[in-house]
Amino acid sequence: MQYWKISLSNKMNSFSLDKVSGKKCYMLSARVLSIVWGDTPRYWTWIPSPEARFGDVAELISVCWFEILGKIDIRMLSPSTLYTANFVFKSTRGAYGFEHQTLDAVVGLVGGQKSTRSVYLDDEAGQRRRRSQIVPRRMGLLFRNHRNMETEISTTRSDRDMDMDMDRDRDRNDEHNHPKVRGDGWMEVELGEFFYDGGQEGELEINLLEVKGGNWKGGLIVQGIEIRPKKELA
Numbered sequence: 001m002q003y004w005k006i007s008l009s010n011k012m013n014s015f016s017l018d019k020v021s022g023k024k025c026y027m028l029s030a031r032v033l034s035i036v037w038g039d040t041p042r043y044w045t046w047i048p049s050p051e052a053r054f055g056d057v058a059e060l061i062s063v064c065w066f067e068i069l070g071k072i073d074i075r076m077l078s079p080s081t082l083y084t085a086n087f088v089f090k091s092t093r094g095a096y097g098f099e100h101q102t103l104d105a106v107v108g109l110v111g112g113q114k115s116t117r118s119v120y121l122d123d124e125a126g127q128r129r130r131r132s133q134i135v136p137r138r139m140g141l142l143f144r145n146h147r148n149m150e151t152e153i154s155t156t157r158s159d160r161d162m163d164m165d166m167d168r169d170r171d172r173n174d175e176h177n178h179p180k181v182r183g184d185g186w187m188e189v190e191l192g193e194f195f196y197d198g199g200q201e202g203e204l205e206i207n208l209l210e211v212k213g214g215n216w217k218g219g220l221i222v223q224g225i226e227i228r229p230k231k232e233l234a
Helices: 123-147 149-154 157-177
Strands: 003-009 013-018 024-029 044-048 056-060 066-073 081-096 103-109 114-119 187-196 203-210 218-229
Touching (some): 024 066, 081 103
Antiparallel strands (some): 056 218, 066 203, 081 187, 103 203
16 A cells, blocks of 8 residues: 555554655544444444554444444545545454445535445455356357357457456446455455545545345454545556
8 A cells, every 4th residue: 555654643543644645644443433333242342453553443243233434524634635435344254244235335525415335345245246247248148149140240349349348347346346455454445535625624424334234244343444545547
């Protein structure tokens, strides 16, 4: 990752500067996040973690209503900067309930317009979903071509190129919706983007929730939410 941590950190938050641009980055610890049922040991527990930036982390025991909310004053961010909010977590060996389940990620100013996307916390399920989207369509093309050889003969290279481009675009769009391994060994998934022009006021609100499925889920360890400048593609 292209940022380095400086000394301004505590048990609640961590502040760093982007190594390339020098712009501000923040990590909101699990302690400052609003976690539904987070103070009920039956559902969540707090454990020490020497691998985390903070003294302890939140471990999900079991809930059917999953909701985590974080807020930060946008004036703490660097102006004229596109930021991403990233959920930083790990899964235990006994994790369950997230395999075939998307979560809603909502990012935006409190009382203002917000962006919403669906994300996975289980990457294997996301990979299976991507494969299932691609294979049936291609099988359908082969089946139709088998019935009509003339269609197969008339298929041009541009059609095949378009098909490959669609697959690449789908993978590119999906990659933000699935967790990735960070350099520090934790997982993260991008929850959304927010552009701070330097003139807005208020709090940036980041919400991650799954409250519609009703299925029980557990085995998640939450370090926090990291807000950092979006990395520009080369």
